[in-house]
Amino acid sequence: MASIDQSVAVRAGEDLPQEALLAYLRQHLPELDGALTIEQFPAGFSNLTYLLRIGDRELVLRRPPIGAKIKTAHDMGREYRILSHLHPVYPKVPRPLLYCDDENVVGAPFYVMERVKGIILRAQPPRGLDLSPNTMRRLSEVFVDNLVEIHGIDYQAAGLGDLGSPQGYVARQISGWTKRYYNARTDDVPEVEQLTTWLQEHLPADTQNGSLIHNDYKYDNLVLSPDDLTRVVAVLDWEMATVGDPLMDFGTTLGYWVEPTDPQEWQRYGFVMTKLPGNFTRSELLEYYARSSGREIANPVFYYAYGLLKIAVIVQQIYARYRAGLTKDPRFAQLGTLVKACGHLAQRAIAHDRIDNLG
Numbered sequence: 001m002a003s004i005d006q007s008v009a010v011r012a013g014e015d016l017p018q019e020a021l022l023a024y025l026r027q028h029l030p031e032l033d034g035a036l037t038i039e040q041f042p043a044g045f046s047n048l049t050y051l052l053r054i055g056d057r058e059l060v061l062r063r064p065p066i067g068a069k070i071k072t073a074h075d076m077g078r079e080y081r082i083l084s085h086l087h088p089v090y091p092k093v094p095r096p097l098l099y100c101d102d103e104n105v106v107g108a109p110f111y112v113m114e115r116v117k118g119i120i121l122r123a124q125p126p127r128g129l130d131l132s133p134n135t136m137r138r139l140s141e142v143f144v145d146n147l148v149e150i151h152g153i154d155y156q157a158a159g160l161g162d163l164g165s166p167q168g169y170v171a172r173q174i175s176g177w178t179k180r181y182y183n184a185r186t187d188d189v190p191e192v193e194q195l196t197t198w199l200q201e202h203l204p205a206d207t208q209n210g211s212l213i214h215n216d217y218k219y220d221n222l223v224l225s226p227d228d229l230t231r232v233v234a235v236l237d238w239e240m241a242t243v244g245d246p247l248m249d250f251g252t253t254l255g256y257w258v259e260p261t262d263p264q265e266w267q268r269y270g271f272v273m274t275k276l277p278g279n280f281t282r283s284e285l286l287e288y289y290a291r292s293s294g295r296e297i298a299n300p301v302f303y304y305a306y307g308l309l310k311i312a313v314i315v316q317q318i319y320a321r322y323r324a325g326l327t328k329d330p331r332f333a334q335l336g337t338l339v340k341a342c343g344h345l346a347q348r349a350i351a352h353d354r355i356d357n358l359g
Helices: 018-028 076-088 133-153 169-184 190-201 246-256 281-292 300-323 330-352
Strands: 036-040 046-053 057-063 095-099 110-114 210-212 221-224 228-237 243-245
Touching: 018 036, 018 046, 018 095, 036 110, 057 076, 057 243, 076 095, 076 110, 110 330, 133 210, 133 221, 133 228, 133 246, 133 281, 133 330, 169 246, 169 281, 169 300, 190 330, 243 246, 246 281, 300 330
Parallel strands: none
Antiparallel strands: 036 046, 046 057, 057 110, 095 110, 210 243, 221 228
């Protein structure tokens, strides 16, 4: 099926050593039989993701990006452990198969999981899909329902109680992302610098009830059923998952949710297909989440602004690696303007005290 998420040839400089990898896989997964072919999933700006074909099996390998030194953001062992504990209680994650911390195999730690086939809604719509307003409205609802389900997982029973702490979570996030921004800064962006100060000055109270949070929840981290685009088959990219304040998780989602009324400088990045007719607005997203989860969101601008800061910092870290020559991916050349766009949009939300109609 043409609309199934597809892999392509591996980008130059991001190759895996085929013989060493195949020898390791056969040693630890002896049921594998056949020659190894390697392709790469081209989307995404963080961890590198490869499709491995061995005989009639298709596996997915994840490793840190080239040149990354942010160990906590690219901890393959941690992500593998999260998937291992989640899969028995929340089957909408790929089944993990193998973790390797020996950097002699592919040059970095990695893990291997089963491939989950389906449709991923990225910036450009796949061919032949019904993305009607009715479909997108229903998908908006399912999207939120699934986030509420994640926030309701009994993480203690799943063996993930030591993953993080809700107490002090919000303050730690603001100080942590602020520090990461300044550590990776390449240019002066006053709007982002002002944003870090505003967030520090407007911290909400700690939540008393923490949740398992995904921390990167957006359309293009969902695998949807080819037979029903409103059914979630799997949730991908758990590298930043932790235990913390679910409203901060929702704030990250708001940050990625682009609307047709947003400034043109923001719309041009088109993270995901949230601008299509039928999708919730950010306010509708918030209202539906509050109703479905039973959580009150008293200061939505704070959580939205936090989501934009987080995106700005993640992008700035990638851009800094590009500027330092640690990665040659041409997609990264213009990321500095995206950092500025995050700051501009956050300042508009703060100035107007709203999360919609910011164009």
